[in-house]
Amino acid sequence: MSSTEPSASEQHQIRVQKLQELREMGIIPYPYSFDTTHTSKQILENEDLVKQDDQDAEDAPQVAVAGRIMTRRIMGKSTFFNLQDSDGTIQVYIRRDDVGQENYNTVFKKLTDIGDIVGIKGHVFITGTGETTVYANEFVLLSKSLRPIPIPKEVETEEGETKVYDAFSDKEQRYRQRYLDLIVNPDVRDVFQQRSEMVQAMRNFMNDKGYLEVETPILQPIYGGASARPFVTHHNTLDMKLYLRIANELYLKRLIVGGYDGVYEFSKDFRNEGLSRFHNPEFTQVELYVAYKDYNWMMDFVEAMVEHVAKKLHGSTTVQVGKHEIDFSRPWPRIPMFEAIEEATGKDLYGKNLSTLKEAAHELGIELEGSAGKGKIIDEIFGECVEPNLIQPTFITDYPIEMSPLAKKHRTKEGLVERFECICNGKEIANAFSELNDPQDQRERFEAQAKLRSAGDEEAMTIDEDFLRALEYGMPPTAGLGIGIDRLSMIMTDSDSIRDVLFFPQMKPEGGK
């Protein structure tokens, strides 16, 4: 919408008019820079900046801050307003007699609005009510805002609790206009700050071990590494079909073949599936592959890294998530999948045939598609009867081979692979295995997948000949891991929807198609 469009709101039109008046006065409403000396937080935390009683204003330490005007309390010839910057909010006091009649009456009082970005220079003092405040002797407009921002009001009750009035709370608008959400809801900024710190902590943890951060293709001619339906796109010049990756596993393992001992990648993956509180079409995983290790080693690693992350973010191994206090301190329980199922249902399903499994599922009240194989049924039973009850971080180990075409056969247990998932708060947050490096076995697994595929399973994997060729050159024994960054962020920030840990979650277009 153009700013002059007649449908613009009254308030929008008034601001456009103000912008015009400012230009006519020779004021540049969008200047090029402003040098700050402090952030709001730095001023609030540094008592030495406050002007002493026996000090003249000019002799007091000078500060320069910049930010967005959030509230305004005009009292004739002087005004208090709150300036919000990336660190928080600080109060500013400005008087006509200090900044000049025209500057104060016309530029500030008449032509400046809540939402405008301004720069302030002055000294720091403490008001009669005890609030640290910047006393402005210079005021400059840095960006004129044309749209009114939502203005929540915060009040402290007598019990010291903060009550918010008129919160900007409509979830649709908050997701669609995340910039507004960030301006108005400081908690949102904290969530994303924590997410960033979490990724940083993981990256540092892996770098300290000497693993190499790498990048692999997002556009792939053959997608693989997971069971999911892909997004399809097309390359014009090459005139070929390309897929957005659903995982980066097969590329990272090629790099292990190439001789790296440890590689990892934080990767955006894309899966053409439904949306939910836990699913966004694009999401982030970190995948890590370490040569000469197995899944037992990887469990130690995951425990250590996640515990490290919790301490970094919360200064403690315990994190409050909803009603639960989750304790990430090592070690975490390690329970073979069939034992976990037996414990929860009283049924020992290990080594049972298809019809027995179907019967068991039926008795547990689980509905199955007719085509469901053994692996699928066991997964359903596990997902229904066990997973939701695992609140504290727990490793579930040794999965049926049918569900894990890229994992190595278990060294002692027939029909299983050396795989674990870490379940926390009732959801999977990590998935790992001793990687299958026997090229002949891998080919057979791919062929089994191809069979499922031709039987109509759209999520089954396709055969990746180049990956098989790589394995045939020889891949060392390798432990591989994937951790869902969005899921872990949800836990670490106590968010109950994936949309709250993504800046721009997928939405349908505004106003329909």
Added chain:
RNA sequence: GAGUCGGUAGCUCAGCUGGCAGAGCAACGCCCUUUUAAGGCGUGGGUCGUGGGUUCGAUCCCCACCCGACUCACCA
């Protein structure tokens, strides 16, 4: 994909059995030089999600559609 609930001013929300569309904050005008949900007096602001229908008359009733939240299903 299915079910439930919702969409009214810039924001948060009222709106009874169908009868001129409301409040607080924000905006506009005036007063106010240590306020803080600042205060006081006054004023303006609406495609009631969209399109049909019923009716003398629809924000309200009916139908379809769009968007969202939540729950379920698939998936990580």
